Amino acid sequence: MLSRVANCVYWLGRYLERSENYSRFIDVNFNLMVDLPPNVKEQWEPLIRATGDYNLYISNYDSFNRETAIYFLAFDEKNPNSLFSSVSKARENARVVRENLTKESWEKLNEIYLFVREGADNKIWEKEDCSQFFKDVKYGIQLLYGIAENSVARTDGWYFIHLGQYLERADKTSRILDVKYHILLPSAEEVGSPLDFLQWTALLKSVSGFNFYRRYYGKIEPVNIVELLVLNKYFPRSVFFCLTNAEICLRTISGTNGNGYSNTAEKTLGALQSRLEYQDVNDVISSGLHEYLDSLQIKLNNISDAIHDNFFKLNQNFTNQNNLQE
Amino acid sequence: MFVNHYDSESHYDEMFAADGSCREHYLPFLEMIKNIPIEKLKQLQFTTDKAQMAMGMTFNVYHDKQGIEKILHLDIIPRIINAREWKNIEDGLKQRIYALNLFIQDIYNEQKILKDRILPRELIESCPGFLKQCSGLTPPKGIWCHITGTDLVRDKNGEFYVLEDNLRCPSGVSYQLESREIIKRVFPNLLSKLGVAPVSNYPSRLLNMLQYLSDKKKPVVGVLTPGVYNSAYFEHSYLALSMGVELVMGQDLVANNNRVYMQTTSGLQQIDVLYRRIDDTFLDPLAFNPQSLLGIPGIFAAYKSGNIALANAPGTGVADDKAIYAYVPKIIRYYLDEEPVLRNVPTYICSEKEDCDYVLAHLDELVVKETNAAGGYGMMIGPRATTDERNTFEGLIKSNPRNYIAQPMLSLSTVPTLVDTHLEPRHVDLRPYVLYGDGIEVIPGAFTRVALKRGSLIVNSSQGGGSKDTWVLQQ
Incomplete structure (x- = not known):
């Protein structure tokens, strides 16, 4: 297209x-x-x-x-x-x-x-x-x-829309998780309090993940919520899920089968996707949740830039004309 | 009920004769509409507006950077044309387009018509639409004006006159097609009962015509648009969508090796036929206007080498000049040795001394137009102009007579139009579309523009005009 x-x-x-x-x-x-x-x-x-x-x-x-x-x-x-x-x-x-x-x-x-x-x-x-x-x-x-x-129809257009959608969703999920980092509890004793619980519940609801979380993890535990939103394989709004699907879109567009990559967009996206695939939620927490999410968002931007360079950039066709104007 | 109070004044009304009786071809429509309460009609009109908005059937108002989107008001009362009158229009347009195409080919090649002194050479050479770059050129299949939208009006006596030929980038056909879809829902059953000719196959006819221009088996066709802020953008995307071809902008195309390519996500793809909806002088900064950012450098060279077909061909503007217009009856007689089927409006050419003197002496009776303007701009309606406006035009004509023509004021015919709680006559024109490919075909329908202001004769959408669905009866 x-x-x-x-x-x-x-x-x-x-x-x-x-x-x-x-x-x-x-x-x-x-x-x-x-x-x-x-x-x-x-x-x-x-x-x-x-x-x-x-x-x-x-x-x-x-x-x-x-x-x-x-x-x-x-x-x-x-x-x-x-x-x-x-x-x-x-x-x-x-x-x-x-x-x-x-x-x-x-x-x-x-x-x-x-x-x-x-x-x-x-x-x-x-x-x-x-x-x-x-x-x-x-x-x-x-x-x-x-x-x-x-x-x-499932032609390139469909996959480009979804590529955009999944990358955007990965970014937004990481951001909504970051909200909790910024929300203030009245005092340190409130951790685990009904108010804290209310806030975590709201976070899950804002990604339509509350019911699934209950069934899959049970008790409200911050570490499990982070796992759901970043690494879960089944939840359609987790960062990992989004990256996996974005990668499928990208590979369908470039027609790359099997291993490796055929352009820099696939390379950057594939690298991030595999990293998350083999990460443990404790790795995420220990590097500092806010810092982790921040670096994730930067990587997502890099992927978007690579997609732009590989597929959208137009050759300037006005070079001759600029000469004429001088 | 409300039709009883309808007063067509002294104009030719499409529905009612001067004695107030309904014309025969409108009778079934009258039978149906007179049983519909006015509240119901207003409701139908309201849903029509809503439908247009929901479909995003909008145009952008020119001279407005923001590109404000407006809908073109579609009045639900149709304009109906009977089969006999349509046949005459159809024959007349075929004859006219055929002759104009021969004229353009001659002007850019042998110039027999100038040598035979039917037309003054200065008139051609001073015509802004005459592109010397096209000299010696014969476009694919010898066709220049592939798509035409001729403006016709009906005078007091009921005769149709050709007002303008519009051989460059006539717009409005998408409104004709979409309006029919909406009006079909307003008056279900009535169209088939009356035997209204369908228009919905226009996009496939257009595509056939465009494909005919290439010798390839499966040519790649595209529609070239200046972009989303152009007033007719809706139409460009509508036509690309309904033909199933790419809608391209100048920035999507590159010319290389006298071929033109689209830049796609999987590399360059050659394009064979372009239905261009940008002015010919903006097509290629190398060949024409060097300031153009809309065009594709090198496309004209590719066109001259025969590697891409352009519709309409660059250079057709020469036959679209309002001063040349005055000569069309002579052009028809010269090339076809036939009398014109459709009349021309008598036209005074200000570059001719005698005509110019007459025009200046009768500014209060005549309509003065710039020879190269469109869209209802650059004109003065003498009988309705203020003294100041007339003085301005007097100065303009004296300083550049070649730029002006004048015509007697025609009284455009009217069609009943829904205004508040009743029907009132409103002036209309008629723009049928003609395709020239493997033969000439006239689409049995038209874009009828209506001046919504009482008594106004300006039907242009950019100046407060609306539209009506046009029903051509098959028998």
């Missing part, structure tokens, strides 16, 4: 995943805050730190109250990663390559965009309970995935 189109659908996959994650994060954090004991303050700062846009936030706003935080995460056009920005960019990418999408997928995505825009017009962040709005966005995107699952 055209390199420019591949680039667009890759980012379409990323922005859709980002939109869905943001809706999920806001919804879960909102519910967590509703559950807090009366003497505990709402905490939105950790979520904003986890998204990586903390500096942008503090340069524009001075308090971490709920309304401002939700506005920033969901509707702020100045925030390039807000739900509205991501949905707009997903739609813009889709519009540019519309001829490559099925009619149903395009129309559903367009509908989600119009819905979010309407939410912005209605100032959803000022509502007492805005949770339904974010649930609707989340279901809208999941419906879009469902439509695509049964109508999109």
